[in-house]
Amino acid sequence: MSGARDILVVEDEPMVTQAVVLVCGDEGMTVTAAESAAEALRCLQERPYRLVLCDIMMQGVDGFEFLAELARHGLQVPVVMMTGYSTVENALRSLAAGAADYLPKPFTADELLTVVRRALRSSALLEAAEAPGLKRDGSLSFVPCPDHYLKLGRVSWVLMEDEGTARIGVSDLFLKAVDGIRDFELAEVGEDLAQGIPCAVATAADGSLHGIMCPMSGRVLDLNTEVRKRPSLVEKDPYFKGWLYRILPSDPESNLQWLTL
């Protein structure tokens, strides 16, 4: 999109904004700062941005209200939520509210870049999917999650099984956004997974680490050993053969509030 700037930082703490400007600007990204949600809305109405980095706890309109405001104005920009109040609930709430990703403060330069790059790629993928005419090559396409799967944001999915167990996997959009996964670090059978906390860590081709947020709490009954042998299996067939865990959910009812169909 011509004329589009890369990142809009919505943050009432100037030092954080400066840090983002420094780190992302150094990578050649264009960064604009907004000190409040209202200012951010004005910026977004003036010109398109490829990504918004938004703090949750702000004076006046907070991050979640800002997300709702964006939806009301029909602005389709992907948003990464940041917060110093880095609780699991904030993470889950962000993803459930439609945020592209979640970045707990404080973060290192690498952590910031990893999330920003991933979000930019996934928004590019979404954009390409909505405008088929612009599809330039196969790398910009992704397979959407099957309809009957429950999804945690754009990250992971869970499929409830008849026996009361659940199968967990990674969404293709997340995988494509990571760009070339070298390895998966998985939990062991018998471990307890908690919703909103990484249940697996993917290592990308460039060495960056990507935690995959667990969509449902429970004890690992079984894990896909094929994935250990061939990590590429997940990318090839993310919704069927490339599942990660079979779990015994510990609290499915309360977990469901953060999941979408």
Next chain:
Amino acid sequence: MLRRNIGFKLTVGVVLTVLAAIGLFAALNIQSQSSSLLSEVERHASQLSGAVKADTEYDMLRNDRERIHESIRRIGQQESIDRVRVFNKSGEIIYSSDSADIGTMVDKKAESCYRCHSAGAPLDHLDMPDRTRIFRLRADSPRLLGIINPIYNAPSCWSADCHAHPESQTVLGVLDVTIPLAEVDRNLRRSKWAAVILAVCVAMVLSLIVGFMVRWWIDRPVQELVTATRNVAGGNLGYRLDVKRKDELGMLARSFNEMTEKLAQARLQLFQSDKLASLGRLAAGVAHEINNPLTAVLTYGSYLLKRSEKSPETHKDLQVIVSETIRCREIVKNLLDFARQTVPKKRKADVNDIIGRAARVIENQLALGRVQLVLDLDPALPNVTVDANQIQQVFINLMVNAADAIGDDEGTIRVTSRGIVLSPTGVLQIKTAVCRKRHELVDRKYAVGGKPAITMRFRNGGQAGLIHLDPMYGSDAHQLGGMPDLTEGVELVCPECATSLIAEGESCPQCGAPIYAFEVPLKGLVQGCLRRDCGWHRWEQVDANWNEAFVEVRVADDGCGIAQAQIPHLFEPFATTKGPKGTGLGLAVTWGIVDNHNGTITVESEVGVGTTFIVRIPVES
């Protein structure tokens, strides 16, 4: 104050009762003594009067007045006799031991006459009790006993030569003997005094003994209980009573201790959750405020770190900045996690490894303070499922505390790890139990320690009744009611179908007594010894599979120690003993983490000797 004292009331009550009893007894005793003495005197007087009559009879027949006078005077001189007098029919004293009386008239209403002459026509005959009288001459003179002896007419009288008396007369005169009762009265007075002195002495001794016993057995323990309740009312839930006594007050003290212990636990829980709520709000604020500047430090630091690879010295310094900022991030995160009691991210881990990592983290601090860290780790420790970061935080906190307790002196911190198995005894409640015919034995109507008891019926010859076994496996607060302690001939049966609950052909491996057995559905047979003092029990399925295995880590220092009064408050948030050095969160966070792992943390400490924190984490949490 004294009037309200139960010991005083009891003593007064006992003393009054004893005084009344002794008084009554003494009164009865004195009365019987008095009547027996009087009847003795009476008998003596009667004999005497008979003797006088016999002595003078001959002289009277001969009408030898001089001899009679002489005899009576002689007799009257005896010390035990007051007077001897003889009146004729008209009341004139004709003979008397006191010669002044002779010739005087006696009033018929006077004491010696009225018995016969009170009813108009004089009586001829008197019974023995009516012949005696007790009187005083004046109000202040000693008592006298008088006995009259009528002198009847006899053939020898009217046929005597003097012809003084006609035949028609029945009573010729009266012989009146009076005897002083001074001696008798003195004896009675002495007895009365003896009784009074006895009563007073007994009352005094008794009040001393009762007072002492009441003070020893009632007053003192009650005072202790009062002090304890005042302490508890004043908020000191750590107050404990001495429970050496085995009587009812000892039981009261024991249950008082249990009560305060439970209260203290409940209060700690309440306090913790209350503090947690405010801590949550505080943490939210702190996290937001601190994480923003930390974001700047961390991003700038890590940005510079990436760009400083060419200058190794700067790179190294920046590494410190980044790693320490990440540590700050973890601390804030832990604070948040604790405040919000987040679910730990548990994975199988070796506690020894975690201790090793924690030790490396604080070794630098220790080197400065000349504190030696000794690790005594059990290499065969089972793995536990824990959040390794959180548990590492626990050990770091405990080791830092230990180092702070040692202060600037030399000292040793000893960290010991070992695997322990806690017995299921007293932990596991038997909620259902059946006889061989599948009748339920756990009866909700009866409780032992507040929990439905296992109820059986015993029979022993003619005796029978119910017994209630403690449903906590291995505890022996059984209520055996009237069941005789054992063994031969005692039958235990199901209260419903009377099937025997005694294991045939088996005996207690400890004491050889018969054993009872019942089944816990799906969980096998529970057996126990019938002897009250043996306490042997077995539940094969549970004993064998009981996996309450814990990894126990002790962090011991030889520092300043903690005062007993502070121990109950140790794990409360914001309770710090370190002054401005501490945040008051370390042990609260530690407690929260261990609690989240279903573990326990306890502390043993002695001022001046050192402190040991004991962390137990279940192997299967």
